Amino acid sequence: MxxxxxxxxxxxxxxxxxxxxxxxxxxxxxxxxxxxxxxxxxxxxxxxxxxxxxxxxxxxxxxxxxxxxxxxxxxxxxxxxxxxxxxxxxxxxxxxxxxxLQLPCRQNHTIKKCTSCGNIGNSESCTQCNATKFDTVSVxxxxxxxxxxxxxxxxxxxxxxxxxxxxxxxxxxxxxxxxxxxxxxxxxxxxxxxxxxxxxxxLTFRGAIPETFGARTNFAKSVFPDLDDKGWLGRVSKAVFGAKSNKAKISKQIISEGYFPFKKKIESLQKELGAQxxxxxxxxxxxxxxxxxxxxxxxxxxxxxxxxxxxxxxxxxxxFIDESEVSVLADCPVSFRLRNKKFGPYHKERTSVPKYAAVYMICKGCASVS
Ligand SMILES: [Zn+2]
Ligand SMILES: [Zn+2]
Known part of the structure; x- marks a missing residue:
């Protein structure tokens, strides 16, 4: 800096x-x-x-x-x-x-910055020095x-x-x-x-096994947890059955599908139910x-x-930074909101913004005081 x-x-x-x-x-x-x-x-x-x-x-x-x-x-x-x-x-x-969390919106508010020359851009290689390594910064x-x-x-x-x-x-x-x-x-x-x-x-619901959730060696004899059971039993039951009235029907279906599909089902709940x-x-x-x-x-x-x-x-x-006006040279290709005001996008341009927005962009590496 x-x-x-x-x-x-x-x-x-x-x-x-x-x-x-x-x-x-x-x-x-x-x-x-x-x-x-x-x-x-x-x-x-x-x-x-x-x-x-x-x-x-x-x-x-x-x-x-x-x-x-x-x-x-x-x-x-x-x-x-x-x-x-x-x-x-x-x-x-x-x-x-x-x-x-890697949500799909991420790419819309992430900036790529060349690690060699600091140029900000969105192409595969840096338009200024051709390097292909980037740091990413998001707003x-x-x-x-x-x-x-x-x-x-x-x-x-x-x-x-x-x-x-x-x-x-x-x-x-x-x-x-x-x-x-x-x-x-x-x-x-x-x-x-x-x-x-x-x-x-x-907390992340990692490494859960079907046996905890009622699977028996003879899978046809499995008894699945109730929706109002405490902790993971109840949470998994709610996610699998949705409502008490579905339990009998869906249990039958799980048993007919067998152990491994049930194991997969439980593993697939990790992201939805576990705290990331x-x-x-x-x-x-x-x-x-x-x-x-x-x-x-x-x-x-x-x-x-x-x-x-x-x-x-x-x-x-x-x-909490104050809002006195500051002149910056901004290169921030994505817009962001602070104090209910929208800023950017800015393309290598001189602009006057409140100090809190100037601080934000300088900290993000996409502006400089001018
Ligand atoms: Zn997002
Ligand atoms: Zn570069």
């Missing part, structure tokens, strides 16, 4: 951090957490210990980070190297990213956010209904880019990585994770607490 763009973003981020300290808090037990941050065009600084919101605010004003992170784990000595930290426990963390999309919310609701339902986690222990944040982060405090915080992996299998979460995030108990209230430098939007998931609109509710 060019120096003048870094300077522009740092000024905008500093103003945000100064004006919105009220949105940025250390999590519970800050003294046991590891903090880390990144600056633009530079690596990660980790193994920082902070004792209070005040110390965090000082760090923000002094360093003006592009991104700020905090461990979900609690340690006896958070500022020591990993092997000496003395891990105690870790909140459960879930990451739902619209990118992973906010209502359908993708709706898709991510659907996964979020599935996850919350399973956590509350099956695992008995009270809803008030589940905190949902918009990630600041294209997804949601879920932080859970519960009796599960002492689980190690291996057990978290089992939990992920349960990033397994690596949940399994990693040493990760530092974006801190709520801080800006995501992939977008300039804030990782924002979502109290009403249905109503939450990231372009409105996570966009």
């Amino acid at each position: 060019h120096d003048k763009d870094v300077k522009f973003l740092e000024d905008a981020f500093k103003k945000y951090y100064f004006d919105h300290f009220d949105l940025i808090h250390t999590p519970k037990n800050p003294e046991m957490r590891e903090f880390g941050y990144q600056k633009f065009n530079s690596g990660m600084t980790r193994h920082i210990s902070l004792k209070s919101d005040k110390e965090l605010h000082l760090l923000l004003m002094k360093n003006i980070p592009s991104d700020v992170y905090c461990s979900n784990a609690r340690y006896s000595f958070p500022n020591l190297p990993m092997a000496e930290k003395d891990w105690q426990n870790a909140d459960l963390i879930f990451d739902i990213d619209a990118k992973d 906010l999309c209502n359908d993708c956010i709706a898709g991510a919310k659907k996964e979020l609701n599935k996850l919350i339902t399973i956590l509350t209904n099956d695992l008995g986690i009270p809803r008030q222990n589940i905190t949902v944040y918009f990630s600041g880019n294209e997804g949601f982060h879920v932080h859970v405090t519960s009796a599960y915080e002492t689980l190690d990585s291996r057990h978290r992996a089992e939990l992920v299998d349960y 979460i990033d397994p690596n995030v949940t399994i990693d108990v040493h990760r530092i994770f974006r801190l709520g209230g801080t800006i995501n430098s992939k977008s300039g939007l804030t990782k924002t607490l979502c109290t009403d998931i249905a109503k939450f609109n990231p372009g409105m509710d996570a966009c």
Whole structure:
């Protein structure tokens, strides 16, 4: 990133951090957490210990980070190297990213950027240098956010209904880019990585076998679960039979088709019924994770607490940069909406936009201050 763009973003981020300290808090037990941050065009600084919101605010004003992170784990000595930290426990963390859902709308709001020369285009090879490798950057999309919310609701339902986690222990944040982060405090915080992996299998409905759902060695004698059974039994039953009145007829049909078609049927329900979460995030108990209230430098939007998931609109509710006019050179071939205003497409053109839109495009790598 060019120096003048870094300077522009740092000024905008500093103003945000100064004006919105009220949105940025250390999590519970800050003294046991590891903090880390990144600056633009530079690596990660980790193994920082902070004792209070005040110390965090000082760090923000002094360093003006592009991104700020905090461990979900609690340690006896958070500022020591990993092997000496003395891990105690870790909140459960879930990451739902619209990118992973691979919805068909994706291609309409994704930009291809040549890895060699940075040229933005849509052809097979770069029109400027003929290279064939591209980075992709995507902008906010209502359908993708709706898709991510659907996964979020599935996850919350399973956590509350099956695992008995009270809803008030589940905190949902918009990630600041294209997804949601879920932080859970519960009796599960002492689980190690291996057990978290089992939990992920349960939540994502991976590795389910027909025997769990009533298949017997003599398949004709199989007894399938009822629609109002608890957990996966009931969910699978609802998906397979639709209504109680269909159960007898459809059961007969399943039995006549045999074991393997039933196995296939159950496997095919994984995507529809399982919560699409990033397994690596949940399994990693040493990760530092974006801190709520801080800006995501992939977008300039804030990782924002979502109290009403249905109503939450990231372009409105996570966009906190001010709206003073800024002149930019924009090369953003897809349009996007922020604060209910549509921007773009822009084709290598000079334009004047509110600062929040300038920050968004510069963070996405498709504009430069001019
Ligand atoms: Zn190129
Ligand atoms: Zn989309």
